[in-house]
Amino acid sequence: MLHPRPAGLYCPAGDFHIDPVRPVARALITHGHADHARSGHGAVLATRQTLDIMAIRYGQDFAGQTQVAEGPLRIGDAEVAFHPAGHVLGSAQIAIRTGGRRFTVSGDYCRRANPACAPFEPVPCDVFVTEATFALPVFHHPEPEGQIARLLASVQAFPERAHLVGAYALGKAQRLIALLRAAGWEAPIYIHGALERLCAYHIEQGVDLGPLRPATDDGMTKADFAGQIVIAPPSAFAATWAQRFPDPVICFASGWMQVRARARQRGVELPLVISDHVDWPDLTRTIAELDPEQVWVTHGREEALIRHCTLEGRTARPLNLVGYEDEAE
């Protein structure tokens, strides 16, 4: 049976950890976000794209050995299969069959259409292991297209200012760019250096991002950035890097932006509620659809999700895993 250990969720039948937060002999990794995918494991099994992303982030030798997850696999006494999670490029849920029971470890997942990755696939199971990042009934994430329309309306209203959009480097940034392209924004989009390699990789994988330019382009004066859209990891706003733009409108694309205090705290002028995680309606709908015997909760607002399951007459328990971050949204 699966159970939590200090390094993360562990499967004794196959002697492996899932998304371990410290180095282990054998790791199965759901997706490339830094709190789920760490370097230094003996062996890593993950999707091709997750392995590529880990190599981009940590260098080619991020693990002793690697294996691409393709089709059903047998590890010890466990049967393992990877299914798309709809969270970021390469993200997967890991389905495990052991001792006659079916577990689905969903990692981080999202059920909204995302032009930058494959859609979530429901996997029937007895035990559904779920995240709870946005597991409060206040989180109803609006359709991302409407949020992109707000961004473009602001660009039009403030043509003399640059729009600086904070977005995490893996997944959110590329989704934002793809959404802007789908909304008809054809001008070059300026990107922070930290996004370059991951954007290039998405293009390689067939995600259409249109023309991208480095935001540090020496040929650009401050005034040239008026009316332009610049995308950067939010940490860049605190750096001198942000001084090159004319009176920037600070935007931030995140599911947290639904809460005003969060936006204010970060000095955000235009909060864009765009999330790569399930919101409350999608999370509770997924549980109802899969109708598992038990729900195990990995990280986030566990108490609220467990309360919801209790009210619905489902068995649920927190795994109390540590090391996963809310902020990696």
Place this chain on the structure above:
Amino acid sequence: MQHFARLLESLAFTPARTGKIRHLVTHFRNRPDPERGYALAALTGDLELRKVTPSLLRALVTERVDAELFGYSYDFVGDLAETIALIWPTGAPPEDLPLSQLVGELEQAGKADLPGLIAARLDRLDPSGRHAYLKLATGGLRVGVSARLARAALAEYGTVPATEIEELWHGLTPPYDSLFAWLDGGEKPVSAAHAPFRPVMLSTGTDLDQLGALDPAEYAAEWKWDGIRVQASVDRGTRRLYSRTGEDISASFPDLLDALEFEGTLDGELLVRRGAEVAPFGELQKRLNRKSVGKGLLQSHPAALRLYDALLIEGRDLRADPFTTRRKALEGLRNRFDPDRLDLSPLLAFDTWDDLAALRADPPDAVIEGVMIKRKDSPYTAGRAKGPWFKWKRDPMVVDAVLIYAQRGHGKRSGYYSDFTFALWDGDQLVPVGKAYFGFTDDELKSLDRFVRNNTVERFGPVRSVKPELVLEIAFEGLNRSPRHKSGVAMRFPRIARIRSDKPAAEADRLETLKALLPPAI
């Protein structure tokens, strides 16, 4: 309602004044009457709605959502209206009801009908509509728009001087149809109010160099009192006291209102005064922003008015007359004044600017912060024209303080650390004594920003603490006692006068040195 909700959202997240004004102007342009008028009234706090209590809202929401889940959500979000707006279960598709209808219902609803009304409306609004509706119903918009800023936006919308709007304002009521009709190019409304506010005349700063080019014989001079500039107006039985921006502050000063035994509009300085002794500014502050004033405070902190100009007397408009004529007319009222409440600001005798400089250097009272210089032949004109009135302030007080925290700015200062907290020595401890975010040049901002980045000790969100190594010369206009501050003192208008990179932090000033500058305690 959707437009109003969107306006509130934009205002809440736009830090810059100019940006807020732009959002307001766009709203006034795009929304029909009476929608824009009710939006304006909601922002300026001029709607008389039945106040909805938090407990009523809590009861409504926990009938619909599990109380435990609501509790977790409220803990996380931290704001009741916002939590309810987000968590309210929706069934029927939202409908965009006019703001005027929602306001009308809230004005008229009886107490017993209120819960049912609110629930019915929340059922048919989208989340941002619910948020705006709840903020409206609970009476706390808190989007950083003062009545004054709203009036500035009206002025920009109609391309009329803000002073003309301030003058009309107190005679207008929501939804301000006549005001908008005028701003859209129609007839200017006639002020119907008794004792309306009349826009005040303001001065510009000067110094001995500039004065040297002027003929002292053409000017009168008075002390510049460290109180609050006010306008006292009495008109057909109505008595009002206005701040210089046209806020009606009558309710805070019933004692002074009782003493306004004249008919007209006078200009002067509001002070706390006991006989001949004028109290420091900090004591006047205790009387401000009160809806009602207790007996004790009325006795311990008596308000008085020191007059220096007259705009109207007994129906006669004096504003086009020269200063000397107005002054004579004001002096003509003198025997009606209760000397404990009303007196005249004396004119200063001087022949040369050097004479005046000598008076300014050694004022007879600590509550004098310089001199006012007024051209004798100048009419009373609204606004800040350069020339007829000058203020020649006493040199600012200065201390050398140590920079300890810096916070990131926004807008044109994005990416720069531009808000600085500084401290003075108390024993071997540095005690924060104030914050400054102006006074420096662009180049100085760059060097301060560089210092902060290179000397960061800790980060807390947008704030960094820095190594206590950089000395700043802080100039300020006055000092008050303040139990709210750890240092026990609060500076007025502190600014960074110079960066003292030459001075070691250990040689910065001590808290005792600053406290010695405090006015004597009562």
